[in-house]
Amino acid sequence: MKNALLIIIGLLIIPLQSSLVNSVSLWGVKPDIIFIFVYAIGLTYNEEKAMLMGAGLGLAADIFSGGPLGMNFLSKAATGFAAGALGRRILNMRLRLQILVIFFVTMLEVMLQITLLSVFSKGIMFSVGIKVIFLQALYNSLFTFVFLWPLIKKLKREREWLLSAKESILIR
Amino acid sequence: MSKPRFFYTHKKGILLIIIILIAIILMSPNLQRRPRYYLIERPIVFIISAVQSGITSTKEGISSIWNGYINLVRAQEENKRLKKEIDALKTENSSYKEMVYSFERMQALLSFKEAAPFKTISARIIGKDASNLFKTFTINRGEKDGIKKDMVAISPEGIVGRVVRTSGRSSLVLLSIDRNSEIAAIIQRTRDEGIVEGKGSGLTHLKYIPILSDIKAGDVIITSGLDGIYPKGINIGKVISVKRGDAALFLEIDVMPDTDFARLEEVLVIIN
Numbered sequence: 001m002k003n004a005l006l007i008i009i010g011l012l013i014i015p016l017q018s019s020l021v022n023s024v025s026l027w028g029v030k031p032d033i034i035f036i037f038v039y040a041i042g043l044t045y046n047e048e049k050a051m052l053m054g055a056g057l058g059l060a061a062d063i064f065s066g067g068p069l070g071m072n073f074l075s076k077a078a079t080g081f082a083a084g085a086l087g088r089r090i091l092n093m094r095l096r097l098q099i100l101v102i103f104f105v106t107m108l109e110v111m112l113q114i115t116l117l118s119v120f121s122k123g124i125m126f127s128v129g130i131k132v133i134f135l136q137a138l139y140n141s142l143f144t145f146v147f148l149w150p151l152i153k154k155l156k157r158e159r160e161w162l163l164s165a166k167e168s169i170l171i172r
Numbered sequence: 173m174s175k176p177r178f179f180y181t182h183k184k185g186i187l188l189i190i191i192i193l194i195a196i197i198l199m200s201p202n203l204q205r206r207p208r209y210y211l212i213e214r215p216i217v218f219i220i221s222a223v224q225s226g227i228t229s230t231k232e233g234i235s236s237i238w239n240g241y242i243n244l245v246r247a248q249e250e251n252k253r254l255k256k257e258i259d260a261l262k263t264e265n266s267s268y269k270e271m272v273y274s275f276e277r278m279q280a281l282l283s284f285k286e287a288a289p290f291k292t293i294s295a296r297i298i299g300k301d302a303s304n305l306f307k308t309f310t311i312n313r314g315e316k317d318g319i320k321k322d323m324v325a326i327s328p329e330g331i332v333g334r335v336v337r338t339s340g341r342s343s344l345v346l347l348s349i350d351r352n353s354e355i356a357a358i359i360q361r362t363r364d365e366g367i368v369e370g371k372g373s374g375l376t377h378l379k380y381i382p383i384l385s386d387i388k389a390g391d392v393i394i395t396s397g398l399d400g401i402y403p404k405g406i407n408i409g410k411v412i413s414v415k416r417g418d419a420a421l422f423l424e425i426d427v428m429p430d431t432d433f434a435r436l437e438e439v440l441v442i443i444n
Contacts, residue, residue, distance in 0.1 A: 011219065011220065011223075012223065014220050014302060015220050015221075015223040015224035015227050015299065016227065017302045018224060018299035018300055018301065018302045018310065019224050019227045019228050019231065019298065019299045019300070020227055020231060022300050023231070028304070028373065028374065029304045030304060032303075032304075034302070047184050048183060048184060048187055051184075051187055051188070051191065052187070055191050055194075059198075060216055060220065061302045061303065062198075063209070063213050063216055063217060063220075064217075064220060064299065064301070064302055064310065064344070065301050065302050065303050065306055065308065066301055066306035066307065066308035066336065066344065066346050066350055066352065067301075067303055067305060067306045068198075068199055069198045069199065070194075070195040070196075070197075070198030070199040071199070071303075072302075072303065073191070073194070073195050073198060074191065074192065074195035077188075077191045077195075081184075081188065110304075110305075113303070113305060114305070116199070117305065120199045121352065122351055122352055123351070124305055124351050124372045125351070125371055125372050125373070127373075128305075128351075128371065128372040128373050131373075132304045132305060135304075136304055
């Protein structure tokens, strides 16, 4: 049931990304809500689930994109893996550090996409690449923070509760 | 160690390898050049296009209501006594304005369609590329409307791009500003021939114009028709800068497209 819901949300995210999100683009760069979703899955579940979801959504995004098929498939799966691997560890970090982590994960994702493009397609212009890498990283970290802050807080509370429950069991 | 156990303990690694292998298969040139969506892709394209179309219509409806609301608030500030009448009038006015703008846009498109020497079909843009690295539009016309790969999309201002992939009710249009777009072009005044290539930003650049050409900023670039895809004589854009390298054989020319891609809502697709 939960998985079906996640797939439905995922399928809704693609048309949202290609229609509604355009309204908030800055200098031609828009936030990547597929990234945010995959990142949230990674934080909440594990590497495998986030990787599979990232690969599936990435493939759907590739079908709707002018870029090479497989580019988003691989990069979003990698994002899922990174988010899953970072997982709950990120919850111990300070807020500024969390935003910085998202910034760097986005940068790495776009850099991977650009590398794949250079290998399998025509590549992109250096100036455009730099602009997209930084603006998208900025935009994504801001959006991820705004949208995922309640989730991060909830996961933090759950973790603290688990830790205290563990401690009380150990004391007993 | 038994096989299922090996799989279980190395699940992440195996999954990662499978994903990389699938990605390599997906990136093979044969799959990249597909003119139509594969059967397996079609249901996804169908569902997402339908949702996309719905979202675009809802967005337009909400923005119209929102404009009405803004006008409503302003009217309240201007005159409280005449609030109700002004509210109604402003809202009405706003929807009329939207209708007039839409009508003007359609009229421009229609008069262009009638004047154009080729048979065209109008299409609505229902989505833009999900990624920031490519410039494509999804339009609400597909194979069932007679759209085929390499058909050209235009606007009253000039070239928009060409269809790169089709499905039953929607198609993907590669814009002239995309890095993968190349159009055979000619400078209207000097008749020098070159190729207009997208830069991936909002601009394009004109390649292979010899250093001796007297091209200058403001010159109009049109399609030459030599690529066999874009018909001859359609506006591409205007030259905005010309650079002469020291040892270069060709000029470095930036071209600003005539079409405003950010505001484009409808296009015409040339079907013959």
